[in-house]
Amino acid sequence: QKEVEQNSGPLSVPEGAIASLNCTYSDRGSQSFFWYRQYSGKSPELIMFIYSNGDKEDGRFTAQLNKASQYVSLLIRDSQPSDSATYLCAVNRRTSYDKVIFGPGTSLSVIP
Amino acid sequence: NAGVTQTPKFQVLKTGQSMTLQCAQDMNHNSMYWYRQDPGMGLRLIYYSASEGTTDKGEVPNGYNVSRLNKREFSLRLESAAPSQTSVYFCASRDRAAAGELFFGEGSRLTVL
Numbered sequence: 218q219k220e221v222e223q224n225s226g227p228l229s230v231p232e233g234a235i236a237s238l239n240c241t242y243s244d245r246g247s248q249s250f251f252w253y254r255q256y257s258g259k260s261p262e263l264i265m266f267i268y269s270n271g272d273k274e275d276g277r278f279t280a281q282l283n284k285a286s287q288y289v290s291l292l293i294r295d296s297q298p299s300d301s302a303t304y305l306c307a308v309n310r311r312t313s314y315d316k317v318i319f320g321p322g323t324s325l326s327v328i329p
Numbered sequence: 330n331a332g333v334t335q336t337p338k339f340q341v342l343k344t345g346q347s348m349t350l351q352c353a354q355d356m357n358h359n360s361m362y363w364y365r366q367d368p369g370m371g372l373r374l375i376y377y378s379a380s381e382g383t384t385d386k387g388e389v390p391n392g393y394n395v396s397r398l399n400k401r402e403f404s405l406r407l408e409s410a411a412p413s414q415t416s417v418y419f420c421a422s423r424d425r426a427a428a429g430e431l432f433f434g435e436g437s438r439l440t441v442l
Contacts, residue, residue, distance in 0.1 A: 260433035260435055261419075261433055266429060305371055307372075313385075314379070316385070316387065317362065317374065317423075317431060322369075
């Protein structure tokens with residue numbers, strides 16, 4: 218079992234819809250959770266991070282964390298064509314504080 | 330604002346050749362990382378360094394060596410390149426105390442023939 222898994226995609230949503238991206242992790246000791254966006258041919262860039270159970274909102278983006286279910290998600294409201302990219306979930310363990318592990322990514326396409 | 334600088338950006342090697350990927354950051358970060366990215370695989374951690382003088386294996390360390398030369402620089406060496414090491418390599422750094430965002434270089438595209 219991979220340490221971090223994401224829904225395989227590709228995911229296509231119409232412009233204006235909500236895109237839902239999911240991530241599960243296997244290590245219950247995981248502490249910090251990150252969502253990165255990567256455009257084709259570019260480096261990943263941070264969208265959001267979340268440490269505590271519940272929801273965290275930043276503009277059109279909402280991260281949701283459920284540590285009991287070992288599940289973290291990213292919702293993108295009012296999806297725009299510029300949101301078309303690969304979204305990478307990353308996890309930071311408490312025991313290996315500096316070890317940041319990424320999932321395989323989900324490709325999102327927003328159709329105008 | 331250089332951030333994280335990787336060299337070279339592109340490299341073609343023959344099987345068995347060696348090379349070193351260089352990475353330098355100017356943000357005074359403690360932690361530095363090397364990842365590889367293959368289609369459909371996300372970013373896989375090769376090695377990381379929590380601080381100057383320390384290095385640790387990641388998920389896929391076989392076939393690679395690293396050196397944390399000083400606080401700024403973290404190099405990745407392929408001693409005997411194999412076609413399976415064809416990939417895009419990303420160096421990243423972050424402020425350990427902040428336990429937050431990774432800052433990435435632009436990537437180095439390596440092809441092993």
